[in-house]
Every structure is written in C-alpha cells, then in structure tokens.
Amino acid sequence: MCHKGRVSLDTKCTLQDLGTTRGKPNCARKQTNCMEILIVFLGDIPANLIKITSKSQRPIAPCARPVFLYTLNCRSARNKTSSICDLIISNDIDLLAITETWLGDSDQCVISELLPDGYKFIHKARSNGRSGGVALVYKSIMDVKAVSREDTFTHFEYLECIINFTRLCIIYRPPPSKKNQLRNSVFFYEWSHFLDSVVVDHRELIITGDLNFHLDNVQDPEGVKFLRILDDHGLVQHVKESTHSGGHILDVVIVRDSSSILYGEPCVTDPGLYDKNGNPAGDHLAICSKLTLSKPARERKSIKFRKLRDIVTSDLSDSIRSSFELQKGENSVEKSVNLYNTTLKNILDSLAPVQSKLITIRPDCPWYTSELRDAKRERRKAERQMRRTDLTVHKEIFRSHCTQVSKLAIHCKRSYYSSKIVEMGKDQKQLYHLTNRLMGAKSDVILLATVSLTGRSS
Template sequence: MVSVARPVCTVPLSPYLTKARHRALGPARHHRPSVAFLTETWWNDSSAPDIAIAIPDGYKITRRDPTNGIGGGIAIVHKTTLKIHTHTDNTLKTAEHLHFRIHTDPNTTLRGTLIYQPPGPRAPFSDTIADLASTHALASTDYILLGDLNFHLENNNDANTASLTLNLSNLGLRQLVNTPTHIAGHTLDRVFSTSSHVTFSHTSELHWTDHHCVHFTFKKHTEHHRTPLPPHRRWSKVSEDQLTSTLAQNPPIDPTDPDTAAVNLHQWILNCANTLAPLKRPTVNQEKKKAAWFTDKLITSKRTCQKLKKKWLLERTPDSLQTHKEATRKHHHLIRLAKRSHFTERLNNNAHDSKELFCIVKELSNPSANVNDVPPSQKLCDALSTFFYQKIAVIHDSLNTTPPPDPTPDNSACANRLTTWTHVNDSETRKIMNSIHSGSPSDPCPHHVYNKANSTIAPQLRKIINLSFETATFPDSWKHADIQTLLKKPKADPNDLKNFRPISLLPFPAKVIEKIVNTQLTHYLEDNSILDTSQSGFRRNHSTETALLAAKDDIRQQMDNSETSALILLDLSAAFDTVCHRTLLTCLHEAGIQDKALNWISSFLSGRTQRVRLSPFRSEATNLICGVPQGSSLSPTLFNVYMAPLAQLARQHNLSILSYTDDTQLILSLTKDPHTTKANLHEGLKSIAEWMRISRLKLNSDKTEVLILGRTPSACDDSWWPTTLGPPPQHQPTTHATSASSSTPPSPCPNRSTQSHPPATTPSAYSVESTNGSQWKPEKL
C-alpha cells in the first residue's frame, strides 16, 4: 500500500505489498495509505458488490481479475486524490501484470509494473521479465517492479534466480527487500527499482495470510506545489437577510423584451454575488471526512486493535496473537453491522422514493464510476464536443427527407384550443423555484441561493416569465446548456468517446419557466385525452412498471389461449436529439396548441447552443439544429406528443403497442391465421419504418430484438421481417411457464442458438403485491 503526505518540500509514498482477498482491504482502512498493491485476489465480476462495500471511503480500485479459473488476480487500491493510470499488454504471457503511472504532483511520476507469477516453470518467466523491464524501466528514472514472483530469491544457488537477478541488475533495477516475506522464511514478494528515491522500510506480519506486508518509501524532493481548484464562492457564510437586503438595493429595470430582462436578472444576481461572496481560489484540502457509518464505537474498536497489534509485535506470544485476532474479527464484524445498519436505515427512510433507492444501489455497487477517472484537458473537451455534435448531425443527415409543411390554422384534429400560456403570480413562482434542486455552472449562484432569496428574486423572475408568455419569446440567454460527461460503465475505455454519456445542465430560471409551461401543457393534454394510453413515460400515475405489467398481461392472455407471441423491442438511436422541429410543431398544432402558445414553443426550440465543460476547460459553443433540449422538464412531454402517431399507426395493422418514451414494444400473436398475421406484421413494420424515416427517428437495428414466446417453431422464420428495417434480428426462443393451457415447455426455434441470449432480454416480468409498499418478485413468463 502507499501512504501520501505532503511536507513542505517532499512527497513521500509509503507503499506496502500484500497478498490476500477481501480482507486485504483492511490495512488500507487502518493505515490510510495512498496506494495498495494486491496480488492473488481471486476476484471476479461477481465480487464487485462485495468489493464496493469493503473498499474504504475515499479510495478507488483498479482490478485485473484471473483469466483462467480461480486463483490469481491483481489489483491496485488508491486514494481518490491521486491520479493513477493503468494498462496491460502482451509483453509477459506467463504472468498476470498491470502497468501503472502514479502522478504525485505535476512534476513527479512514479512508473511501475505489478506482477503475479503463478507457481510453475520458472525459466520462461525469467527469460521474458527482462524484456518487460527493459521496455518500461528505460522510459523513466523512477520505475518499480513489484509483486509475488513465486521465486525463492533468497536462494542464490538457483540458476533461474541468478539469471533473473542478473538480468534486472543489468537494467539498473535494485532489489530492495532483504527480509523474508513468507511465514516459511522464503522471500517471494519483491520490490525492484531504478530510482534512488525508493527505499525499503520493513515487513509486517498479517495473521490472516501466509504472506507479509512489504513496506517501502518513495521520497523525492520537488518544488512545493498545491493543486489549484476552480475559484468558488462561499455562500455558506451568507445569510438570507444579507441576500435580501443586498438584492433590494439595486433592483433591475423592467425592460420591454424578455432577452434584455433575462440578461438584467443575471447581472443583478451576479452583482450581489460579487458583493457578498466574491470568487476565491482555494487549495486542495487533504483532510478526509469521516464516513457516515463510521461510529464512535468503531473508532474505539479500531484503537483497541492497533494497541493489541503493537503488543503482539513486541511480545510475539501466542496469547497476544490470539487476542489481536479476536479483536480484529470483532472490529470487522462491527464494521459490517455499522454499514448494514446505516444503509438499512437509508433504505427504510426512502422506501417510497425510487430515485433515492437507485442512488443508494449505485453508491453500493459502483462507487467510483465517474468522469473523474479521466484527467480533463482542453483536447478531450473539444473532442467530446465535436463527437456529440457530429453524432446527431450524421443521424439527422442520414434520414434526410422533405420536411413537413408548416401547420395551417384549419388542420387541427382537436376541438379545444390552447392559444396562450396562463400568467403566474409570485406565490406560484416561489413554489416552482423551491421544487428545483439543480442548475447550471453558468448561473450566478447555486440553486439553494435562488431558493433562499426567492422572496426577492421571485417577483423579478415572474415579470420575465409573464413577459415571455405575452411576447411568445423564450429568452436567448436561457437556451444555452453546459454539458458534463460520465462514463457509461465503470470499466469502459475512456479513450473511446462512445463510452461517455452527456449530462445537460440548464440555467435555473429556464428550469422554472419550463416547469410552469410543462404543468399547463400536461393538464391540457390530459383533459383532452390527446396522449395515447399506451404511452407510460413521464406521465402521472404511470411508470416503467405499468408498461411492464401491461406487456406481461397481453402475453399471458395469448399464452393461455395456446398462442405463440412475438415481442418486438424497437430501439431508437438518440431519439430526443433527432426530433424534427417542424414535425413537432405540426403535431402540437394538430393537438390544438396554436397562436402564442405554439409560437412560444417554436422560440423555445430554436437557436439553442451547448458546450462541453470539464472544469476548468470549456469547448466552443455548438448550435443545435434539431432535437428537444436534454435536461428540460418540458422535453419528455413534447416527445410524447411527437410519438403519439406511432401508436395509431401500429393499431391500424392490428399490432399491440406499449411505450415508455422512446422504448417501444410491439406484441402480436403468430398463431392466429398465420398468413394474415405475417402480412399484417410485415406491412405494419414497413409503415413504422417509413414513419420513423419521415419523422427523422433512426431505428437501431443492432439493438432491436425479437422474443418468441410459445410452442410453434414454424412461426420463427424471417419472411415477415421487412428489409427496410435492416437485417432480421436474432430471435430469442424462450421457455413457457406452467399455465392454464399446458405445462409442456415449447420446442426451440430451428436453427436458432440460445447461447447468446443475454439475461437482460429474458422474458421476465414482475408481479406486484400491495402491502405497505410495492414488493417485486421476478417471475418467468
């Protein structure tokens, strides 16, 4: 493991090398090192949840799991404040290895290779280790080679040991460990280094493994450096009275157009911020806050373990060792109980808050999956901005078609009309402001400051909102979005831009007016039954569960009638980002939204820009020519209106349809008059494909899937799949649960393999048991 401190002129690293499994994370918790190098972890993908819980707060882990069966595996555990880059290659085929670079500060980098050599023939390893070391050791004056080599390096008479030592010595790699590292007295764990700044410290015994911890130190004099952070404002020291009085001194002038009014509002709040909380540039604070679950009882228990360990190291008696073991086991047991109690309480307190529940699960299973694993740079910032823009532009251009005509006053299919948005008062504005808990980095103050001073800001914001409704103009300064990015998966390659997910952040005032409009628009759509009943996305009293239960019910009814069902899962590529503005305005006009209300939405959609922001770097702003704004509360409702014709089109061809925003499922019985059914399905899919092309929605044929549920293999051919949708997706034959009709499992479709059937697409559904909440039980169809 590695401990980092920052004295005035040095940056010491105190590493340890240990061999263990989950309990190897214990020393990291007690000693608070900066890096821990672990060998023979025996971890695999199923170990991820246990590792996430066991890893100490403030640490991240990089693993290379065993490739062949059990045994082996290496890992590096490090503090989140350190920048560590890892990679592997095919240089060393006989051993598991991981190359790493530790950036202790901008001027100091420690390079190295962590190795685990399984027991076995030593000659191939001895011959190739020199090639690996020569490639990497010559690239840096500060290089270490460490790990469990399974060589008895204390035996100088062994030919392989002598060859290995000679080869590494010729490359300038000094052997640092001079004491046994195994309880049998052998030296199996070694640290070699080319750097004069790396020195061996000591080894320490661990009662739960047959290997010792190897401690060594990296000290290098360097210029004192403190990592700068972006400047920030200390709003915590500003009271509500100070905000109110300062804002009241110079209220903004009431202009006649929304654009000027929005700019004046921003400048008014910014002037207040500069007065009460001027920007200051802090330095990194290395102090670590105590974890929420780490109680005073655990602090006492930890101190007891440390005292007993020191006593054992001094006395070396069986009684002191046994006492230390019992105290350590008790301490680990208390940690498990404390974490269990902490997270159980959080789960119980948020039993009816699905969003918070998902956050807790993500925190437990994937604590370090974020963009901070990738060092920000201006080059990465510009590359992401170009990638996000070109991705949408390519899809938009590939679906090039004649745009629909502008809506005319007499083509509305709805008897009622929504011609203007209702003005709001101060009370309604304050209520909406208090319900918003996020904003944009471009805002003059964070959202909680807006809410703290809402009694003063709300009247000014209300004037702008009503002026915007009156003039049917959305302020230009509220159309800009800052994009932050996250890695889609923890192990995703950060060098592939496809693995980044954009997160759009909109200005706080824009969120307020969007939520007001969305509330009024939703009431109008619900009162006039304009949205299709098959759409469950972002609607009151609807959720993913309602869509899932509806699909389950339709399929079960067909199964009870001994029918074979086809479940077609349509996947769209970047659906929200490719919405055609003219088509959307036509759909809204046909729904009865006209005059100022429609013109306001047209202004809301046009002239939008975005830029990628990776603090402190920013890309140039890019113009958005299509799509509904990501991060806006109004966008899902607009998208539901945009997708409404799809449900009508599917029913015209006797296809049952269920949707959750852009996720669409088509359900059809394949055994009712097969010839007519196939014709309807073929024509229906062709019509859907043509509608999507005209609507500039791209069907992702790679992710579109078909599940066949039933007993009729003859239904599983490709004749009904229209070539306009691309190649037929692979059918996924499934088993049939016992039902009222029969308990015999179906025959699999001929010439179809189920080996690639991913668990994520199995036909499982859930049943709801209404007790005090919703209890979900997986159930095979």
C-alpha cells in the first residue's frame, strides 16, 4: 500500500526497473517517459493523456522506393571500368560513392567507360600523386550539386554534395606511413574541425567512405578515439560487418544519432570487381544503404513513330496507282517533284499516321547479352547459397562464378564493338561517332566548386 510521501517496496522495485528512482539509472531504459510510470499506478492510460514519442524513437515510415547509396573503395578505377559499370546496372544504384579512384582530370576515356547511359559523374582528384581521389556517380534525374569549401584539409580527402536537402560527404583517409608523413594527431584535429562545420547545418547529414581505422577492434586506441569524436558531435557509425578482406571495418556510414535518413541498417556485399583481364580484383566490400529520400521518377521523353509493318502492300499499291492516274498531265520538273512528295506523304499518313508516346529512359548497355544475363543469374544463386551456409566450399564456388561472369562480360564487350567497327566499314562518319562515344566526348563530368556552402549557385 502506498501512502503520501512513501513508496512501497514492490513499487520501488518497479520504478527502479523503469530507471526513475534515485541512484544509478538503468541505461537500457533511460528513454522511458512518464507515461509508463502512470501506467504502473493507474493500470490504464487516462483519456486526456497521449503518449509522446521522442525524436530518436520516431518510427520510420515504410519507403516504397528508397534511394540506394553504395559505398565502394575500388582501389583504382582504371582497370575496373567494366565491373563498376556492371555493378551500377545490375543493382540499379542511384548513388555510388567511390574512394581511391586513382583518376586525374584528364582521364575522360576511363570515366566514359565506367559510366552507364543516364548517369553523371562528380570527381575530386588528389592534388599530388596518382593514387587517392573521391567521386560520386549518380543518376542524371537526381538533383545533385557539388559543394565547395574555403578551408582545406591535408590528412583526408573529401567531396561534398547536396542531394534533396541532404548533405552527403565522401571521405577517404590515407593510412599514415613514412612516405606520406601523415600523423593521426593532425587528422583528429582536422576531423574535429570538419565535423564542427557540418553538424551545424540544418540539413540531413550522411558521411561515408574509407577511414582506415579498425572500428571493430575495441582495443584499438585510434578507432576508439574516432568513435568518441563522433559521439561528441552527436553522430553514429552504422556499419557493423567487416568491409575489408583483412576482416576489419574500415568503411563507414555516419549519420546523426536522431536521424531517420537510413531505412534499416547498411548491409555489406561483394561488388564482384575484376580487372581488364577478368581476374578478381579489389580488397574492399561494398556497403549498400537505403535512404528515405524521395526517389525521382525515371526520365521520360516523347517519341514519334509510324506503324509501317501494319501497311498492307496491296493497299499501298492501289493508293499510289489511283493517286497518280488522277494527276496525269504535263508539269515542270519542280512541280512534278513536289507533287510526287506530297502525294506519297498523304498516302503514308492515311495508311500509317504519325503517332507519339512517352518512353522511360533506362540505363543501357548495348553489349549486354542473354548469355551474360544467364551467367549472372547463376552467380546470384551461388551467392545466396554462400550466405546461407557460410561454408568455404560455397565461397569458392561463388568466386568461380564471379570469375566466369567477369571474363564473359569482357568478351561480350570486345565482340560487340569489334563487330560494330566491321559493320561500319569505311563509313567515316559512323566511325567518328563511335570513337567519340568510346573516348567519352559526350560524358557528363561536373567539376568541383559549382555550389557554395550556403547552397547558392556560383
């Protein structure tokens, strides 16, 4: 029995379970609000009270069409263009954050090879040396603007973009060595300064990339310090699986601790990268994150066409014969030509009128064959079996399928363009257009520093 100013032993134990009595609170349930305490005493919720959900516990609404963000350290995109292009098309990726591109400002041909139709590319190369570099591949229908900063950092590379009022930061931190003379103390100073500037932004924040810390090792002082700095800034790292062949978590997906931008936890998957010879390449796994952003509809365009196959040959012959018999007579050459064109156009309009329709523009890969599609289907089956059993034999079977698919993809691509060149023969115009396409003359590459930090176009 409870008296005024007193709490019974049973009630006190109950309040301790809820983390409300004096003393050390129960951390696992410290977010419990006063409504649960009222339920203990009253047994039911009064009619004039409602339950308030805190921001950190805000439920995530079901997302019918989430935006897919992939994070990948490709360790040189120069010899993996075909596999990166295949990764984008196979998974219908909306945003692909790439670290260690090893690309320069003059590598237009390489960029063209890794970009499928309907995608654009933002890249920031390393100022010195051939390695490093960060980039973002995204669908052209998405509203993406690059962000420029006045301050510069010496111990990590970064690329910032604004996507649907969301700030996306792609980071790569090279591991310290005697050659680069980088120091962790300087990195943590610059990293704290960087976070100070981005967390004050009112927009949603996503930081992803390769930080080269063993975040799975609680005994690693550098990794622990990195996570502590994130916690001090109200940020959380969500990748929980190994992202490197060495068995450590090196790649990250970081958001605010109160954010609901992520739809579920990020998952780690094998990107199936291979080099120009079809051999497995790369030592990092890819991270797939589903974002609760409004996914734009695919780009559509209007086309005009005639159903020429529906024309009956006899009807066409009769129409031409009757039309020209009615128009017999002596005319000048110019008038006869105009009469000929007008008559045939009118006949064509009557038998096969011009029609228009809207079509959806989808990423296109002209060298993609049915044989390659079947091989990739078998690879997916092997991957599902590997994930289900986690046996070494099934891992070897999966890697064998990956090698088979990669070599087949390279063969299909070479065969397609070789046959196109043979078909064109001596047609210099067609050869010129094909060469321009292969060399990347029409690729959309956006230079950095197109938008200021305030979001205004520069």
